[in-house]
Amino acid sequence: MEKPVSSAPSDIPGPAPNAGILAIEAYVPGESKLPGGVKPIKLSSNETPFGPSPKAIEAYKAAAANLHLYPDGQATALRQAIGRRYGLDPARIVCGAGSDELLTLLAHSYLGPGDEGLYTEHGFLVYRIAILSAGASPVVAPERNLKTDVDAILAKVTPRTKVVFLANPNNPTGTYIGIEEVRRLRAGLPARVLLVLDAAYAEYVSRNDYEAGIELVATTPNTVMTRTFSKIHGLAALRIGWAYCPSRIADVLNRVRGPFNMSAPAIAAGAAAIEDAKFAEAAARHNEAWLAIVSSEIGKLGLAVTPSVANFVLVHFPASGAHTAAAADDYLKSRGIILRRVSGYGLPDCLRMTIGSEADNRAVIAALAAFLGKTGA
């Protein structure tokens, strides 16, 4: 047996990380476990209740025989499948280990010390982490009624602004802005500013005035759209995201990304998933129906629900008394249900609930009713 290695003396500080890094509060994922090994109803990470497409599972399993080989460093099959699905040039698609990787690579490629990266008040927290880890300064634009305010973003632009990150729809609010507003944002930003449209929930949105950003990317040299396979395609565990970019930006990302950043099982399963359009459509239909039911049923209990177009809702609780968000969270957990605390997003009085299966949604509604004393449950 090897002898245990003794640890280094703690009074030697060791190498200092780059500026900004120690200002980062590490991302805290949605909780997934309950004490006592109880299998929870987990509605804390905006995952799909349907799991992956059976075709994606089959492709994943088939990839197992070749795990000794390096994957295709260009993720060609996946980029081509995405290109076919949306009518895009695969050369302008870059894949990443989740859209998180692409957001980080964009920050590292276009931001540095002295620069500013902008995002909105309750914007997705990975933006802040990506900006700080690039040594740049995060700047936050206020939202209006939990919704992106284009004028407020434009008012925060300075000569140092280099990147604007916009989640549309946003997580954790579930709100969105229409394509005219996105165009107005792009038109109001200086040409040197990269606009990153994070459309992680685009597949769920059924609004006539919504566009994920494909046309803007196609027609401007400074806009990128990011997408994910973690939500409607049910492949969060495999870590697959993609960015549609102007050619020059795709070239930049291809220089900085890891040479084999997409695993072979991810490439195969992702390509199969995006080809299974029927599977994704069924998930979108389920979500649309249950988003409406969950929002209205929770509303009837007397809790405000922010109107959402995504696969989750933000539920508001009283700031004090017996029915706070923290108390609700504890109560729901005692009934085996995990939602998401969102204090880290500046929303301490809210919980975010992912739209789940019919049974899971009904369980949450019943548990909230019991928590509020509105039923005998």
Ligand SMILES: Cc1ncc(COP(=O)(O)O)c(C=O)c1O
């Ligand atoms: C707005 C937004 N962008 C990006 C992501 C990251 O997704 P991925 O799993 O592709 O890294 C998420 C995941 O929760 C998200 O909510």
